[in-house]
Each structure stands twice: as structure tokens, then as C-alpha cells.
Amino acid sequence: MATPTITLVTATPNPATSGQSVTLTATVIPLGTGTPTGTVTFTITGGPTLTGTLSGGTTSVTASGLSVGVHPVIAVYGGDTNFLASTGATVIVVTQAATTTSVVSSPDPSTLGQSVTFTATVTPVAPGSGSPSGTMTFVIGGSGGGSFTQPVTAGVATLMLTTLGVGTHPVVAIYTGDASFLPSSGTDTQTVNPAP
Structure with a gap:
């Protein structure tokens, strides 16, 4: 039976200023032993959809060109043969640049x-x-x-x-x-x- 997982998402820097790139990192935590593999798809409201491949249970992608405002992010881990899919979320805040x-x-x-x-x-x-x-x-x-x-x-x-x-x-x-x-x-x- 496949093991359940939890996906945690962070954004750095947050808040960001206009024109600054933001790094999104997803960590897939198994509720059991082993290390999840596969991919995580990041869907950014008002921004791009990006996909990262897990290495050691984590993956990072870079989002650029985000407009000023609040951008919710949904990260979906698709699962693999040993681990079940899971979803995490965060919010990116982009402010006006000085x-x-x-x-x-x-x-x-x-x-x-x-x-x-x-x-x-x-x-x-x-x-x-x-x-x-x-x-x-x-x-x-x-x-x-x-x-x-x-x-x-x-x-x-x-x-x-x-x-x-x-x-x-x-x-x-x-x-x-x-x-x-x-x-x-x-x-x-x-x-x-x-x-x-």
C-alpha cells in the first residue's frame, strides 16, 4: 500500500519587490519510511505554472515577472509507486519597488x-x-x-x-x-x- 504524504511550500523572498524573482520550494514529507520521488507542479495565480522534479524529497523552481499584489500558490505532488499525492499552498506578496x-x-x-x-x-x-x-x-x-x-x-x-x-x-x-x-x-x- 502506498504511503500518504504531506507537501509543504515556502516562497523566498516573501514579500518580494516588483521585478524580483521568487524561489518556490516544495518539501514532500512521507508519513512513513522512504523518500518520495516524482514531480511537483506549482500553480501561481496571476503567474506561470512551473514543474520541479524531486531530489531528496524537495524541489525548487523560480518565478519571475510577477505583478504587484497577492499571488496564491498551489503545489501538487503527483505521487509515485510508493507514495500518495498531496497538495500544499502558500501566498507570494509582491510590493512596488522603490x-x-x-x-x-x-x-x-x-x-x-x-x-x-x-x-x-x-x-x-x-x-x-x-x-x-x-x-x-x-x-x-x-x-x-x-x-x-x-x-x-x-x-x-x-x-x-x-x-x-x-x-x-x-x-x-x-x-x-x-x-x-x-x-x-x-x-x-x-x-x-x-x-x-
């Missing part, structure tokens, strides 16, 4: 009437990864400045201005965040010299 924002201007300094390009870059903070999207608000002080909202594509937003007056202009770039990434901001200054 970011940093930097902003630079070119050319700096510029001359009155010259086109200036402001470039803001959003970078996920490890262990988060991926390409932030959403919007960036550039707040530029001084004559000819103002507040300007631009799209973020692959983590980068740009703004071109020809309206800045002579002087030093404080620049703040504010990333508003998206479903996977938290907001952040960066600062810079732009100097405009009189035209020759």
Missing part, C-alpha cells in the same frame, strides 16, 4: 534663447528591476520656467525649453510612480547666460 530619480540639463550653461533639454531618469532600487513608466513633472524655477508633465518611457522623460530667462534656474523632476514602482524625485540647476 526608485531614484536623477535629472540633468544640456547644454549647461546655455545662452538666452538657446534650446535646453532636460532629461530625467528613473532607476529601480535593488532588488527591484524593470522599466518604470507613468509621468514625470518638471518644475523649473525662474523666468520662463514653470511646471511641465512629460511621459516616462523605459524609465526616461525629456523636456525641451527655449523660454528660460537669464539667471540660475532650480530644476525638480518628480516621478509620480506607476503600478510597479514608487514615486521619487531629483534636483538640478540650469544656468542661462546673456546672448553675446
